[in-house]
Structure formats: structure tokens, C-alpha cells
Amino acid sequence: MPESALATDPQTFNRAPVLRAEALSVTIGSTPILNRISFTLFPRTILGLLGPSGAGKSTLLRCLNRLIDLTPGAHVTGRLLFHDRDLLDRTLDADALRARIGMIFQQPVVFPTTIERNVLFGVQRLRRLTKGAAATILEKSLREAALWEQVKDRLKHPGQQLSIGQQQRLCLARTLATDPEILLMDEPTSALDPQTTREIEATMLALSQDRAIILVTHHPEQAERMCHSTLYLDSHVSI
Amino acid sequence: MTGSRKFIRWLLPTLGLVSALVVAVVVIFIVTVLLQRGTSSVSIHFLTTDTRGAGSEGGIFYQILGTCILIGSALAVAVPPALAISLVRSVFLQPHTRLGKALDLILHLLNGIPAIVFGILGLLIFSKLFGWGKSWLAGGILLGVMILPTLTVALIERLAAVPRAYIEAATGLGLTRGQIILAIWLPQSSGGLITGSLLGLARAAGETAPILFVTAVFSGATVPTGIVDNPLLALPYHIFVLAQDSFHEGARANLWGAALVLVTLITVLNLAALPLRFRLHEESRHA
Numbered sequence: 001m002p003e004s005a006l007a008t009d010p011q012t013f014n015r016a017p018v019l020r021a022e023a024l025s026v027t028i029g030s031t032p033i034l035n036r037i038s039f040t041l042f043p044r045t046i047l048g049l050l051g052p053s054g055a056g057k058s059t060l061l062r063c064l065n066r067l068i069d070l071t072p073g074a075h076v077t078g079r080l081l082f083h084d085r086d087l088l089d090r091t092l093d094a095d096a097l098r099a100r101i102g103m104i105f106q107q108p109v110v111f112p113t114t115i116e117r118n119v120l121f122g123v124q125r126l127r128r129l130t131k132g133a134a135a136t137i138l139e140k141s142l143r144e145a146a147l148w149e150q151v152k153d154r155l156k157h158p159g160q161q162l163s164i165g166q167q168q169r170l171c172l173a174r175t176l177a178t179d180p181e182i183l184l185m186d187e188p189t190s191a192l193d194p195q196t197t198r199e200i201e202a203t204m205l206a207l208s209q210d211r212a213i214i215l216v217t218h219h220p221e222q223a224e225r226m227c228h229s230t231l232y233l234d235s236h237v238s239i
Numbered sequence: 240m241t242g243s244r245k246f247i248r249w250l251l252p253t254l255g256l257v258s259a260l261v262v263a264v265v266v267i268f269i270v271t272v273l274l275q276r277g278t279s280s281v282s283i284h285f286l287t288t289d290t291r292g293a294g295s296e297g298g299i300f301y302q303i304l305g306t307c308i309l310i311g312s313a314l315a316v317a318v319p320p321a322l323a324i325s326l327v328r329s330v331f332l333q334p335h336t337r338l339g340k341a342l343d344l345i346l347h348l349l350n351g352i353p354a355i356v357f358g359i360l361g362l363l364i365f366s367k368l369f370g371w372g373k374s375w376l377a378g379g380i381l382l383g384v385m386i387l388p389t390l391t392v393a394l395i396e397r398l399a400a401v402p403r404a405y406i407e408a409a410t411g412l413g414l415t416r417g418q419i420i421l422a423i424w425l426p427q428s429s430g431g432l433i434t435g436s437l438l439g440l441a442r443a444a445g446e447t448a449p450i451l452f453v454t455a456v457f458s459g460a461t462v463p464t465g466i467v468d469n470p471l472l473a474l475p476y477h478i479f480v481l482a483q484d485s486f487h488e489g490a491r492a493n494l495w496g497a498a499l500v501l502v503t504l505i506t507v508l509n510l511a512a513l514p515l516r517f518r519l520h521e522e523s524r525h526a
Contacts, residue, residue, distance in 0.1 A: 065411060067407060067410060067411055070406075070407065070410060095410075095413050095414065095415045096413065097413070098410060098411055098412065098413040099412065099413025100413075102411065102412070103408075103411035105404070105407070105408065105411075107404070109402075109404040109405060109407070109408035111405060111408070111409075111423075112427075121409070121412065121422070122409070122412030122413060122414060125414055125418045125422060126412075126413055126414070171408070174412065175411075175412065178412055178413060
């Protein structure tokens, strides 16, 4: 990826941040996972999250959309400001929050239904959609995920019959359909071949034109290609 | 290989084969006896007419109808609580909590209560306390409670097999717990609901003891028009009475005919579960 791909508006880092973590710590049971992590995420940037296995990268992502609530025994402290509202506030509606902060998992999770229903799976339950609006969102999301051309003639086919790279794009389209402000991506290319990885990376760069993305990656080269800033989680810090 | 290991390698498959043969022989024996003695009396006429002559003549139409009403109402009684209990157990409680284990224990205990105990409890509650006399609904409720554990356990097993990744992905999209139940948990476990229902119904259809005191009469009942004093005829009770009381040649033939019809009904319920289950498995894999 040429250097210019990452060229950003000089004003980028002067804008109001989308997300700010202050001294974020997580323990699960009695095991400390994250220790006083702080970072700032600006709009229209990609923040790379690097570090060895077990350093808590996935845990950090799961804090950001409160998916960590599903983990028994998890305890989170610190502050996590999303547009100046603390995400860790227990009175906050976690479900509404999760719709604004979308998550892409390491392995694509395609539901056992058609491509079309997979894309609309979240959005049609979060909002009342007319048929026309649903069709618009379907095409727009699939286009953004760079999958439209490949599947436009087989939207009623089972999503699980797609290739693994296409499945990951399908998951991306499903998340984009809910129009999140932040995309959390947990090693989204680790299950993919180099060619497909490049394609997904290009899609991510395009998406960062109007969204903030946090990208967990094992590869420093990927972080260098993709990210405007990086955060390194060291297992020595957290254990 | 040592001698004892060789022996075990030889012994286990042999034991398995012998057990399978014993089961097969028993099933073949029962089916043969039923067919031999029952076939002569089963006809369209037998299936579609009322009983006459204290069971020695006529058919078993209202017994079949009564059994269908009983298993239908048992299902209607059992499904809502089975769904509620299994969802609480699998979705709302963490898997290994004390409350969850207590719930499992209660289900097993309920499953172990003898049918005749349900019968007398029903007599006490529905006939005496509620003053229903003999009522189809009392039998439906008792059979519903009896099949509740079967249905609930089948559902819990299916819910436990729902991939965690689906739940996380749906949660990540911002769906509420209620939406996830409707969109993921229930569709993914519908196979368990159908399997459990059909297995439970197959069992309920053949039970005599629970309906003995509160529902079944031998003759005079047709289609219920209310709850109080609205008994039913039912296949197992019909067989029970004919077997006990009748020495008439025609009654004995009709007894075997009724038994054949009951076994056929139960077999159909069991077989109906198969393609439906396969189809649902396919869907959960591909569709």
C-alpha cells in the first residue's frame, strides 16, 4: 500500500475524539487482563492494536462495545468516553450502544440463512424498515463491503456457502447496515489468504473515510500499511 | 496385544450385537402378535364408527378422537412452560449455577413420578377440589405435566448446542436479549421442540393411569362441549377395560385391533419426527 493511502487531513488529530479510554483496567475472576490502558480514537482514522497473544487485545475490543458483559466474572474499571458519555456507566443502554459500535470477529460468523437476511439481520430488528429502505440498505452495505458485484444475483442463497473471505465481507456488510460510528475489527484477516487480505484491507481504508476503526492485528506490517496510529499492548504490562 | 485386551475387543461388540438382537426380537414379537390378532378387526368401518355391544361390536372412532384431543391438549399445556423453563435455564442462568442444577434435579424428579400418582393427584385436584368430575381438560393437563420434563430436557439440549458465536454476533449488532431469543435461540432449537413434543406425545398417547380417574369413561362420551363432566373415550383405557372385563370373542378381537391402532399412532408420531428433524438439521447447517 503506497504511503499516500494513509495521507490524512492535517486537522484529523485536532478534531474532537470519538472515543477516549482513560486508565482502563480489566480483571476476569482474579486474573488481571488489562492494566490502566489509555488511548484516544479520532474520527476517520484507523487505530492499530498490536501485541502478543494473550496481551488482552480482544478483551479490550470487547470492553469497547460492552460485549464483555457476557463474560462471567469480568470487572472493568477506568473511564471510556464515547462522545463524552462514559460507556462503563451501568445505566447506559448497552444494546443501543452496540449498534453504534460495530464488531467484526476473527472468524466470520454467518447466520444459517440467506445472504440478504444476513445483511439485514441486525438493522431490520433495530429499526422499522419499509421494503424499499431495506433494499437500499442491502445494496449500500454490500457495496461498502465490496461484495455486491459478487452476490447481487444470488441474494437468496445461503450465506454459509460463500467463501471464507466473502463470509467476512458479509459480516462486514451486516455490521455496516446498522451504520455504526466505530468499527471494531478483531484480526479480521487472520483467516484469509494474502490476496483476500489485501482486498479486505482496501475495503477498510475506504471505510475509514467516514468512520473510525480499531483494528487488532498480529502483523506490524499490516499496522504500518493501514493505521494512522497504533497502540501496543504488552503482556508484561498486563500480567 | 495382551489376552485380556483381545477378549474385551471381542466381547464388547458381541455384547452389543446380542443386545440389539434381543431388542429386535422383542419388537418383532410384539408387532407380529398385534398384526396376527388385530388385523382382522381393523377396517375403515372399525376406524370410523362408534363402539357397540360393550366393545364386542362396532369401532373405535371416539376412542381415537379422544386420544387425539388428549395429546393435543397435553401439548398445548406443556409447550409454553417447557419453552419458558428451558429459556430461563439456558439463556438467563449461567450454566453451572446452583439454581440451574436445582432446576435439572426438579425436572428429573418430575420425570420419575409414577403415572398412577399423577392420576390420584388429578382426582384430588380436578375432580374433587375443582369439581370437574370427569373432564378431558383434567387429563390433558395431567399428561401435559407428565411430558413437560421430556420436552424441556430436549429443548435444553438443543439450546445448549446453539453456537456461542451466533449469540455474540447478534449481541454485537445491538439486538436486545428478547430479540436474540426470537432471532437465534428459538429458531435454532425448533428441532428440539418438535422432537421433544413428538416423543412426549408418543408417551402421552399410551398412558392409562393418569386418565383413569379424571378423564376416561368406557362408553357414552363423544365430543366434549365444556369442561365440567365432559369425559372422553380413549384408546389405552378402552384396551384396559376390554382386557379386564370381556370374555366375548368379538371384544377380544376388537381389543387387539385397538392395540394395533394405538401402536400405529405412536409409531407414526415417532416416525414423523425423523424427516422433520433431518430437514431442520439441514437448515441449521446450510440455509
